[in-house]
Amino acid sequence: ETGVTQSPTHLIKTRGQQVTLRCSSQSGHNTVSWYQQALGQGPQFIFQYYREEENGRGNFPPRFSGLQFPNYSSELNVNALELDDSALYLCASSSSRAVVNTEAFFGQGTRLTVV
Amino acid sequence: DAKTTQPPSMDCAEGRAANLPCNHSTISGNEYVYWYRQIHSQGPQYIIHGLKNNETNEMASLIITEDRKSSTLILPHATLRDTAVYYCIVSPLGYNTDKLIFGTGTRLQVFP
Numbered sequence: 001e002t003g004v005t006q007s008p009t010h011l012i013k014t015r016g017q018q019v020t021l022r023c024s025s026q027s028g029h030n031t032v033s034w035y036q037q038a039l040g041q042g043p044q045f046i047f048q049y050y051r052e053e054e055n056g057r058g059n060f061p062p063r064f065s066g067l068q069f070p071n072y073s074s075e076l077n078v079n080a081l082e083l084d085d086s087a088l089y090l091c092a093s094s095s096s097r098a099v100v101n102t103e104a105f106f107g108q109g110t111r112l113t114v115v
Numbered sequence: 116d117a118k119t120t121q122p123p124s125m126d127c128a129e130g131r132a133a134n135l136p137c138n139h140s141t142i143s144g145n146e147y148v149y150w151y152r153q154i155h156s157q158g159p160q161y162i163i164h165g166l167k168n169n170e171t172n173e174m175a176s177l178i179i180t181e182d183r184k185s186s187t188l189i190l191p192h193a194t195l196r197d198t199a200v201y202y203c204i205v206s207p208l209g210y211n212t213d214k215l216i217f218g219t220g221t222r223l224q225v226f227p
Contacts (some may be wrong), residue, residue, distance in 0.1 A: 004158075033214060033215075035215075035217075040219075041219060042200075042202060042217030042218050042219050042220055043159065043215075043217045044217070045214055045215065045216065048214055056214055090158050090159070092158075092159075092215075103149075103161030103164070104161065104215065105161070106158030106159045106160070107158050108156075108157055108158050109157075109158050
């Protein structure tokens with residue numbers, strides 16, 4: 001149990017639709033990152049939010065966007081869904097106040113299927 | 116791209132030590148070595164990390180070579196619940212600890 005919760009756990013959408021995935025960070029964590037994990041692959045970094053601002057982005061198109069709220073919960077939005085967007089979407093939270101690198105805490109993920 | 120190389124799969128008998136190697140020959144002086152694992156259908160779980168000294172916690176030991184170009188994660192007494200994909204990651208000092216670059220990892224199968 002990491003204290004990071006994601007919703008929904010599973011989702012089926014149609015190509016071209018839009019989807020919003022949600023993440024509740026561990027208490028006290030002000031940094032959240034989102035990852036996409038295709039079947040059989042390692043997680044790929046999408047972007048990170050720190051204090052409600054985007055703080056780094058991986059190689060993903062602009063139709064992947066996010067929000068972080070004052071309570072440090074966050075959303076991942078994907079527009080114009082494509083079949084290749086089918087994947088497990090993971091969020092991870094951490095505290096930037098850590099003096100020395102510490103671990104990231106991952107949620108259980110949202111399994112998105114695009115048909 | 117991931118800066119680490121790991122074997123795609125390994126087997127280990129239950130109760131025996133599992134030794135998972137990782138090559139990170141291009142590691143920089145300010146980069147830590149992290150290990151995470153992912154049990155089927157779950158999010159990745161932090162195991163351990165280190166800079167240059169060997170580290171041990173309740174889950175595992177991390178042995179880093181003197182030149183820091185490779186490391187080994189040791190699960191001293193593997194159980195069936197240790198069956199998972201293990202990821203070795205290098206990340207710079209001071210870098211936000213959840214901008215992680217994952218490779219494809221090592222799939223460890225622990226058998227009875």
